[in-house]
Amino acid sequence: MPGLTSGKAAGAGRAYAVAVNLSSTRILCAALLAAAAWPSQARPVPAPTRGQLLYETHCIECHTTQMHWREGRKARSWTSLKAQVLRWQQAANLAWDDADVEEVTRHLNATVYHFVQPQRSARTRLAGASAD
Numbered sequence: 001m002p003g004l005t006s007g008k009a010a011g012a013g014r015a016y017a018v019a020v021n022l023s024s025t026r027i028l029c030a031a032l033l034a035a036a037a038w039p040s041q042a043r044p045v046p047a048p049t050r051g052q053l054l055y056e057t058h059c060i061e062c063h064t065t066q067m068h069w070r071e072g073r074k075a076r077s078w079t080s081l082k083a084q085v086l087r088w089q090q091a092a093n094l095a096w097d098d099a100d101v102e103e104v105t106r107h108l109n110a111t112v113y114h115f116v117q118p119q120r121s122a123r124t125r126l127a128g129a130s131a132d
């Protein structure tokens, strides 16, 4: 009978809709579980250093890290790198103290330059020798 056939078809359609709803509920549950599990699975991101924050706030508006790799770069040692940081914070009128300059120099050195940083105790000994 045509009525019965179409009734069956409608029933099948309804069953299909229920299956879809169920599976989307399952997907939602899986997503919620994944979200709940996320913090324990995420690798801890190291907190940015003070030097990084200062640099990212005040300095990268003009130059990317590319600037620090260029040919004939001005920073050729820890001392000259620190001199450049001092120069640029003056140019930007930031009035950083020595600790800030040191922090940003350390950040740039750790991320880009990798110069040997003279130790405080060794500084007097190295004073006679050129650090460049």
Ligand code: HEC
Binding pocket: 055, 058, 059, 060, 061, 062, 063, 067, 068, 069, 072, 073, 074, 075, 081, 084, 085, 088, 089, 092, 094, 104, 108
């Ligand atoms: C107004 C734009 C501008 C700002 C702001 C700026 N810089 Fe620069 N910086 C430059 C330019 C242009 C150069 C390359 C030309 C030069 O050395 O005179 C440069 C070069 C440098 C160099 C030397 C790169 C090398 O090895 O040759 C360092 C280090 C540096 N900047 C650090 C900083 C720091 C730290 C700050 C934030 C306090 C800063 N800059 C903010 C434009 C800027």
